[in-house]
């Protein structure tokens with residue numbers, strides 16, 4: 001069968017993986033970033049953001065493709081909340097909930113939806129029917145992903161692709177979908193299979209590779225123990241193929257490092273560590289379920305620096321209940337630790353996460369995403385959450401180890417970025433309220 005997988009705007013690893021699985025099952029598969037069927041009757045949309053469900057071009061495409069007799073399925077991160085997906089895209093044949101490798105092959109073989117695990121679709125009465133989900137299986141062996149010809153042009157946060165090494169996270173962060181989607185138990189791939197995939201990406205022209213999976217160093221985590229040896233071997237073998245200057249390992253928890261891990265990151269990667277720090281307030285860290293505190297953050301950053309690593313931090317502002325005092329604690333921590341880079345986002349309530357439940361219980365007038373800012377940036381017409389994101393961006397720049405000028409251009413780009421982020425989070429929050437009765 002001819003199948004097109006649409007991965008809007010960027011080739012996600014998940015879309016490539018599903019493409020590889022379908023190709024190995026004998027189908028002729030095209031992977032496209034454009035919202036087009038490319039001549040295929042069956043289209044699978046791999047959607048990873050709530051924003052995709054609001055996009056007019058995607059809504060229009062699904063409607064038209066179904067009206068002309070085509071089949072349309074949705075998978076990816078949004079499948080965790082099929083009620084909203086089917087509410088916004090009611091013409092869909094079905095939503096593949098969670099890990100879709102098995103389900104897509106059965107769908108492509110045109111088996112009855114009732115016989116396929118982990119599907120959600122609208123019944124004749126307009127009510128949502130869900131088939132029971134299968135117990136998630138192991139990750140190896142599996143076929144090579146479908147790597148597009150133009151992979152060399154991809155640049156997703158500095159990498160051509162984020163290779164999946166494991167699924168799941170032991171963390172309990174209230175804003176994060178990873179443990180809810182993949183579970184708390186870590187399931188890892190074999191090193192040989194990951195290495196074979198690295199070769200395949202290199203041969204197809206991928207320039208820079210990164211590791212995905214929540215926290216990189218949880219690769220082959222077993223019995224409550226980090227497997228240093230496996231993680232170090234993974235980095236060493238990836239670097240052997242790609243060169244250390246082309247390997248990065250983002251997203252490590254501050255409590256998932258060790259001297260040996262940091263040495264390996266220094267030796268086999270570009271030499272950066274990316275920590276999800278989120279806040280400088282212990283109260284907010286606790287509310288976020290981060291399972292870490294600011295003392296651990298200080299110690300981890302200090303240890304990284306002793307190993308000669310650059311340290312980037314990601315931060316979340318506008319979490320419900322975040323006070324000015326909490327925010328100031330974040331500003332202070334950023335000034336004290338002088339991060340080499342910082343990524344700031346406004347707390348987005350991904351449906352079915354504990355944060356989403358909290359946002360639903362928080363009156364809008366108390367939610368920083370809606371509260372008008374009345375402080376120093378009042379004239380800019382920002383919400384409190386946007387103003388905090390803006391201030392933290394500039395503050396982080398000011399305290400970077402290397403001096404950076406905040407030109408008019410940088411100022412304008414930060415302002416635009418926080419306005420866009422604020423707007424996206426507002427839209428996601430509105431969607432959440434619209435479907436609150438179904439969640």
Ligand code: SF4
Nearest residue numbers: 169171173176178214
């Ligand atoms: S540690 Fe990272 S991946 Fe794990 S739950 Fe927290 S944010 Fe998500």
